[in-house]
Amino acid sequence: MDVTNNNPAINPSVILTDQIKKHLIETSKWSKFLSILGFIGLGLMVLGAIVILVVGVSFGSYMGGGASGALGASMIALLYLVMAIVYFFPCYYLFKSSTGIQNGIYSNNQELLNSGFESLKSHYKFIGIMMIVILSMYVLIMVFALLALAFR
Numbered sequence: 001m002d003v004t005n006n007n008p009a010i011n012p013s014v015i016l017t018d019q020i021k022k023h024l025i026e027t028s029k030w031s032k033f034l035s036i037l038g039f040i041g042l043g044l045m046v047l048g049a050i051v052i053l054v055v056g057v058s059f060g061s062y063m064g065g066g067a068s069g070a071l072g073a074s075m076i077a078l079l080y081l082v083m084a085i086v087y088f089f090p091c092y093y094l095f096k097s098s099t100g101i102q103n104g105i106y107s108n109n110q111e112l113l114n115s116g117f118e119s120l121k122s123h124y125k126f127i128g129i130m131m132i133v134i135l136s137m138y139v140l141i142m143v144f145a146l147l148a149l150a151f152r
Contacts, residue, residue, distance in 0.1 A: 021105050028116070032098035038091035042084050049080035086130070093123035 016024075056073020100116025103109065 016105075024101055025105055028098040028101040031094050032102075035091050035095035035098060038087065038094070042088055042091060045080050045084040045087070049077040049084070052080065053077035090123055090126050090130075093119050093126060097123055 052073055056076070057070045097116050097119035100112050100119055102116075104111070104113030104116055
């Protein structure tokens with residue numbers, strides 16, 4: 001595929017054919033479905049954090065663990081809540097993207113369509129940055145594991 005001009009300022013008009021609109025609407029329906037599943041997963045993460053906190057504190061003091069059991073449960077619950085907060089943004093951007101694209105195409109509104117694609121860009125940008133952070137953490141963990149093996 002030869003693309004000679006990809007600067008939107010030079011070639012401002014792009015035609016969305018009926019077939020492209022159909023594909024975008026179908027894609028946005030699937031992305032809305034996936035974002036709703038993500039929100040359900042978020043709710044389960046928060047619920048899990050609450051259950052871990054309550055059960056951990058209750059059983060920690062009941063089993064004689066005292067403060068250490070409660071602290072461990074609190075740390076795990078906090079980790080779940082942090083993961084839920086981080087996971088919220090990609091789900092939100094994906095949902096906002098799907099509704100913006102759908103509404104923009106159905107109402108023939110360029111601003112809604114632009115907003116939908118801007119949210120899609122934000123979704124992929126967030127996922128990309130998150131992957132860089134995760135891969136960096138994996139590399140650091142491997143380096144520390146190798147150092148621990150070397151100096152044991």
